[in-house]
Amino acid sequence: MSTAKQSEPSEIELLLPWYAAGTLDPHESQQVEAALAADPELASRYEWVRAELAQETLVSEAAGEPSARDVKTLFAKIDALPARKSRSSIDLGGRIAEFLASLSPRTLAWSATAAALAIVLQAGFLAGIVLKERSAGGYETASAPANVSGEGSYVLLRFQPQASAADVANFLETNKLSIVSGPSTGGLYRVRVAPTKLAKADLTRIVNTLQDNKVVGFIAVTE
């Protein structure tokens, strides 16, 4: 890597954070992938980008949620405003027409993407449930999985948007993982990687192995 290049980051290097977050379009993603494959130094820098994303995620998740005071304050303020005419009597035909009219091409594209993602993640979730049943040798419900917060070792994990249902299912099965909750903000799932509490070094080793899998967009140890 030349000094000149170091002082002026390439377009590909500028895109690394969005590549790590999975928010580039397919063409840009392919360009970044090709550059990472061809340039070991760039690939090394990308590991830092992934580390930054992981730690920013942990910092943000640690921030918690707004308290009940927040919602009370909001709706108290809304109630204090002069009443607006409400169409609470439902005009269903009108609503449907309004809904269809409101769907821009961008919205439709995102709806399709969201639907595809939902299929992928649902498949992952179902695969996780199957695996839990296998590993525990007994029955667990999806709504009340056993040992969600008890013994065990867990990670926060987000799948790559482009991961297929088959890839996710295979990943979960191969690595004997089970999704215990999620997705939360940012599409994060809480995933059990072992039924017992592992030593930090062992858990880190597992995370390092899993993060190299192509279906993993983000992974970090969690309690």
Add this chain to the structure above:
Amino acid sequence: MPTTSDEVLIARIAKGERLAMEELYGRYRVPVYRFALRMVRNPTVAEDLNSDVFLDVWRQAGTFEGRSAVSTWLFSIARFKALNALQRRPMEELDDEKAGAIEDQADDPETALAKKDKAAVLRACLLKLSAEHREIVNLVYYQHKSVEDVAGIVGIPEATVKTRMFYARKKLSELLTEQGIERGWP
């Protein structure tokens, strides 16, 4: 079950439907709050900002023209309010003790380094970035906003979004270097 789009919820809010407001609030209360908290670093202020953002949505839904995604609109309102709050309380923003509410899971950089935990050092350094850099880092890494989305939220050209993120990372690198972690460029 199909989910009602954000755009449809906004149209209903514009007509005074409280249920639509509750649904939109349920979808975005946590991400908007966490974004605001990363900006102002004070949970009480962040909560006030959060409710103010959604109050603005209730009041101004009729003016939403759909030129950007609803989430982009929400984050741009939150950003504007957070910047105003920082202007009103600049000294508090710089007060590390006030920032403790969201930093409680991260050691300070020196302590973390003593423990040789690079992840903890990185986390502590992320918390020490300026508001401008915290904002873009959170939008890109945590809120998963595209270059185009960030440009819409922050109100800068897309090329500037990319270079600002790069300089945020460069600053992070400098903070890491100060703690004895040399990672090279940036």
